[in-house]
Every structure is written in structure tokens, then in C-alpha cells.
Amino acid sequence: MTYSTAMPTPPQKLPLSAVVITRNEADRIGRCVSSLLPVCAEVIVLDSGSSDDTVAIARALGARVEHRDWDGFARQKNAAIALASQPWVILLDADEWLEPAAQQALHALFAGEIESADVWLLQRRTHWLGKPMQFGSFSREPIERLFRQHLRHADVPVHEYLDTQGHVVKPSRIRLEHDTARNTQEYREKLTRYAALWAKAHAGRRGGAIRGLLAALAYAVKNLILRGGILDGASGLAFHREHMRYSALKYRLLAEQER
Numbered sequence: 479m480t481y482s483t484a485m486p487t488p489p490q491k492l493p494l495s496a497v498v499i500t501r502n503e504a505d506r507i508g509r510c511v512s513s514l515l516p517v518c519a520e521v522i523v524l525d526s527g528s529s530d531d532t533v534a535i536a537r538a539l540g541a542r543v544e545h546r547d548w549d550g551f552a553r554q555k556n557a558a559i560a561l562a563s564q565p566w567v568i569l570l571d572a573d574e575w576l577e578p579a580a581q582q583a584l585h586a587l588f589a590g591e592i593e594s595a596d597v598w599l600l601q602r603r604t605h606w607l608g609k610p611m612q613f614g615s616f617s618r619e620p621i622e623r624l625f626r627q628h629l630r631h632a633d634v635p636v637h638e639y640l641d642t643q644g645h646v647v648k649p650s651r652i653r654l655e656h657d658t659a660r661n662t663q664e665y666r667e668k669l670t671r672y673a674a675l676w677a678k679a680h681a682g683r684r685g686g687a688i689r690g691l692l693a694a695l696a697y698a699v700k701n702l703i704l705r706g707g708i709l710d711g712a713s714g715l716a717f718h719r720e721h722m723r724y725s726a727l728k729y730r731l732l733a734e735q736e737r
Contacts, residue, residue, distance in 0.1 A: 492588045495562030495627065496521040496570065498541075499554045503572035504530040506657065511539045513575040517584050518568065524558040532572075552631040552638035559630065566592070568624050573657045574602070583652045584624075596645035598624040602654040606717040607661070614707030614714065620649060636675035662720070669724040677731040685732030693725040 496514040500507055500523055507523070514521045521541040525533050526548040536543050546557050559567055568584075570576075576584070587598065599620040604611045611617040622640040629645065631638045659665035677685070698718065702708045707718055 491519045492517055492566070492584065493564045494518045494566045494568055494584075494588070495564040496568050497555070497558040497562055498523050498570050498572055499526070499551075499558055500524070500528060500532050500536070500572050501526045501548065502528045502530050502532060504528070504532045504535055505660075506572045507532050508535050508539065509575050510570055510572050511536050511541045513577070513581070514568070514570065515540060517576070517581050519564050520562070522558060522561050524554065524561065526554065550633075550635055552633050552635075555638065556630045559627065562627050565627055566624065567627050567629075570623065570654070571656075575655050575657075577653065577655060580653050580655075583650070587650055587652065591648075594646070595648040596626050597622050597629065597640065597642050597647040598650045598652070599647065600624060600650060600652045600654040602656050604717070605655065605657045606713050607659060608657075609710075609713045610655070611707070611710050611714060611717070613709040614701055614705045614718075616701075616707065616717070617710075618653075621654070622647065623654065624650065624652070635679050636672050658717075662716070665720055666723070669720060670727065673724055673727040673731055676728045677735050680728075680732060681735060683732060685729040685734075685736060687726075687730060687733070690726035690729035693729055694722040697722050697725045 494517065496518040498507070498510060498521070511521055511523070523533075523536040523541045523543045525536075525543060525545055527545070533543050544561060546554065548554060549557075555569060559569065592598075600623045602619040602621050604616040604619070622642060625640060629640055629642070632641045659668075701721070702715075702718055707714050710717075
């Protein structure tokens with residue numbers, strides 16, 4: 479009996495452009511880009527002025543790297559999408575990546591139902607300081623990251639979202655991993671910036687400590703109790719505590735802005 483020594487043919491790359499926006503992500507961009515290269519026809523990194531090795535690492539791996547001065551999350555992502563040459567786009571942040579099982583699920587989707595929707599929801603799992611969330615909304619958060627190339631984000635300053643009005647949106651089983659923070663202080667500073675942007679965008683609404691406390695309590699009830707986030711133990715509590723602080727901070731900054 480003879481056996482073939484030929485290597486198996488690698489899966490064909492999909493008609494899919496991966497786009498990533500970056501700035502000083504040298505410690506994470508390699509994992510992100512490497513997880514996209516096996517499945518995507520092209521990987522595009524739109525950098526906004528990194529002073530570390532982000533650009534060099536992405537180019538060395540085979541990504542196409544372009545520069546654009548920072549102009550807000552939504553506009554930066556829309557500019558990256560506009561560079562895509564393929565009919566479908568998958569959009570990742572530098573701190574996100576696809577595991578092999580997700581790559582296989584992506585191939586299966588393109589081999590079957592891909593054309594039955596305009597947007598496919600990926601299931602994002604957040605990791606807090608190295609530990610993946612197993613319970614609650616952050617263990618399987620549906621996000622609009624796989625879509626037809628002509629779609630764009632609404633022009634909002636924070637919590638940008640894909641404008642899906644009039645389009646078909648369906649859930650997928652593709653899991654997206656998300657390493658949300660390098661350390662607690664960095665994450666807190668990021669949420670503080672988001673809170674300031676939120677307060678600016680919601681000028682004219684009522685703020686104050688009481689409204690902030692109620693928002694934090696509502697967050698805790700929804701995410702720790704109703705959605706089971708408390709089952710993630712000390713790590714989960716530490717993560718959700720930062721978001722409770724963020725919920726309260728938004729309304730405090732809104733009140734300060736009014737004054």
C-alpha cells in the first residue's frame with residue numbers, strides 16, 4: 479500500500495477584506511493580523527501615527543498599511559472600509575482576534591449562507607487581564623463586524639455603530655476574542671475618555687451624582703445579576719466595577735459640563 483506525501487491544500491482565502499485601525503498597538507497588532515491572514519483576501523491596517531513598531535510589524539506580516547490622521551472612531555473606521563477591495567469586510571480592533579475555530583466558522587459561512595444577509599453579527603468574548611469572561615453579556619456580545627463593503631458607520635463621536643437601516647442582519651456562530659485591557663489603569667483611562675466624549679455628545683441632558691449612581695446600579699443589576707456576570711468571580715467583578723464607575727462618571731461629567 480502506498481501513501482500520498484502531498485501536503486493538504488490550504489483553504490482558499492475568502493472574498494473578504496479585513497480592516498483594522500491602529501495607533502501604538504505593537505504588542506497586539508501581530509496577533510490580530512496573523513489571525514486574519516489565513517482567511518482574508520487582504521488585510522488593511524489604517525494607522526493614525528504610531529510611534530512604536532505597529533506599522534513595521536503589520537507590514538512584515540503582509541498587511542497593507544496606510545496612514546490617516548485621527549478624526550474620530552467612526553470616521554477612521556469608515557475611511558478604512560473605503561480602502562477595501564473585496565465585497566465583504568470584517569472589521570477588528572487591534573486588541574481582537576480570531577481563533578482557528580472562528581476561522582473555520584467563517585469559511586463555513588461563506589460556503590453557505592453568506593449572501594442571505596447584509597450584516598452578520600459576531601459573538602465577541604471579552605478577556606479581562608488574561609481571563610476570558612464565561613458568563614454574562616460580555617461572554618457572547620453580538621456585534622456588527624462582518625458586512626457588505628458599501629456599509630458605513632454613523633458619524634457619532636463615541637460608541638460608533640454600523641448604520642444597518644434597511645439591511646438584513648443575522649447572527650452567526652463566529653466568536654471574536656477581545657483582550658480589552660493591558661492593565662486596570664489603562665482601561666480606566668480609556669473609559670474616562672469615552673465618558674468625556676459621551677458627555678459632550680449629550681449636552682443638554684440632566685446630569686448629577688444621583689443620576690450617575692442610578693446608572694451604575696442599573697448596570698450592576700443588568701450585567702452582574704440578570705445576565706449572570708457575577709459567576710465570573712473576582713475577575714468578573716473587577717471588570718464590571720470599572721463599567722459601573724464609567725456609568726456614574728458619564729453623568730458627573732455631564733453635570734460639570736452644564737456648570
